[in-house]
Amino acid sequence: MPMSMPLRARAATAGLLWSLHTVHLNFHSPSLSKTQFSRNCDHFLPWLERKATSRISSSLFIGESSFGRSLFASKIIRSGECILQVPYRVQITADNLLPEIRYLIAEQVGNIAKLALLILIEKKLGQGSEWYPYISCLPQQGGLHNTVFWNESELEMIHPSSVYQETIDQKSHIEKDFLAIKSVFESSHQCVVDFTYKDFVHACTLVGSRAWGGTKGLALIPFADFLNHDGVSEAIVMSDDDKQCSEIIADRDYAPGEQVLIRYGKFSNATLMLDFGFTIPYNIYDQVRIQFHIPKHDPLHDMKSEIMHRYFVPPPEDMKSLTYPLNSFSINIWLSDGGCDPIGR
Numbered sequence: 473m474p475m476s477m478p479l480r481a482r483a484a485t486a487g488l489l490w491s492l493h494t495v496h497l498n499f500h501s502p503s504l505s506k507t508q509f510s511r512n513c514d515h516f517l518p519w520l521e522r523k524a525t526s527r528i529s530s531s532l533f534i535g536e537s538s539f540g541r542s543l544f545a546s547k548i549i550r551s552g553e554c555i556l557q558v559p560y561r562v563q564i565t566a567d568n569l570l571p572e573i574r575y576l577i578a579e580q581v582g583n584i585a586k587l588a589l590l591i592l593i594e595k596k597l598g599q600g601s602e603w604y605p606y607i608s609c610l611p612q613q614g615g616l617h618n619t620v621f622w623n624e625s626e627l628e629m630i631h632p633s634s635v636y637q638e639t640i641d642q643k644s645h646i647e648k649d650f651l652a653i654k655s656v657f658e659s660s661h662q663c664v665v666d667f668t669y670k671d672f673v674h675a676c677t678l679v680g681s682r683a684w685g686g687t688k689g690l691a692l693i694p695f696a697d698f699l700n701h702d703g704v705s706e707a708i709v710m711s712d713d714d715k716q717c718s719e720i721i722a723d724r725d726y727a728p729g730e731q732v733l734i735r736y737g738k739f740s741n742a743t744l745m746l747d748f749g750f751t752i753p754y755n756i757y758d759q760v761r762i763q764f765h766i767p768k769h770d771p772l773h774d775m776k777s778e779i780m781h782r783y784f785v786p787p788p789e790d791m792k793s794l795t796y797p798l799n800s801f802s803i804n805i806w807l808s809d810g811g812c813d814p815i816g817r
């Protein structure tokens with residue numbers, strides 16, 4: 473079963489996603505730099521395999537590319553090969569919170585906030601945390617570029633995009649969760665862990681950009697979350713309930729040393745910027761939605777309406793919850809032949 477990245481579901485309810493095509497924010501060159509082991513990560517995979525008591529991957533090693541930490545082929549990989557299997561038992565979900573904390577915040581906040589709290593608790597435990605080798609590998613504050621971290625003048629640049637409003641909504645959602653957790657802890661006279669609003673925003677953004685929703689609910693999947701995104705890759709994180717693991721099958725051949733990329737979802741640049749803090753240069757999922765008014769007195773009214781209905785494009789999967797006006801259509805910004813397709817296919 474395919475899994476999907478989480479924040480999208482929430483953001484999709486916030487409003488129409490207009491393309492961010494006017495502001496291209498890919499700070500990195502897509503070409504890969506020399507691969508080397510990332511700081512702090514040398515012992516990561518052996519630790520995870522010990523914890524899982526099984527092989528996670530014999531095909532991948534951790535290195536760095538212009539996309540940050542990345543996974544690379546350690547040998548020839550053939551299309552169709554299983555390159556990674558992460559058992560459910562080494563994935564982190566809200567169930568890993570201590571029962572008394574889980575009970576306290578049960579109805580107060582959603583899974584993103586619960587996982588964020590778990591990260592903050594484990595981080596405070598330092599080397600005493602059973603997840604230390606993973607938690608200590610996660611990006612530090614200042615290392616994420618999602619729009620929630622943008623200052624006012626940066627946000628002003630994207631005012632015409634729906635990402636602007638979605639960013640504001642996301643911030644207020646995080647603030648609401650923060651206050652809810654703090655108030656629960658205060659009224660129960662429990663000081664589970666001391667953290668600031670800034671810590672909490674960082675932790676929520678970490679979860680939003682590297683957790684998957686699956687059969688076990690929202691889960692951080694160590695090692696799988698070191699894989700970077702390529703919108704045209706067919707490789708996705710899948711759940712296998714029989715084998716009790718998440719796995720990834722290679723969608724093409726890889727030579728040793730090549731970076732292995734997966735698709736997080738069929739996301740526009742607006743979504744990528746909001747939830748993951750990057751955009752890609754030619755995003756085949758970028759769309760603008762054009763609303764089109766056909767006045768009743770227009771002599772071509774019937775013909776135009778008929779064309780509109782014939783070519784009406786249903787909203788993408790991740791925007792199903794939105795009601796699209798019928799007098800609108802999508803334009804894909806980038807097409808493989810470089811042209812514009814007015815019916816959005």
Ligand SMILES: C[S@@+](CC[C@H](N)C(=O)[O-])C[C@H]1O[C@@H](n2cnc3c(N)ncnc32)[C@H](O)[C@@H]1O
Pocket residue numbers: 500538539540541542611681682697698699700701702747748749750751752
């Ligand atoms: C699931 S993590 C992937 C591993 C990450 N590079 C790391 O250092 O841990 C997702 C983050 O990786 C980065 N990323 C993934 N794909 C990217 C891409 N195509 N271009 C630029 N950054 C990317 C973004 O910072 C994103 O929020």
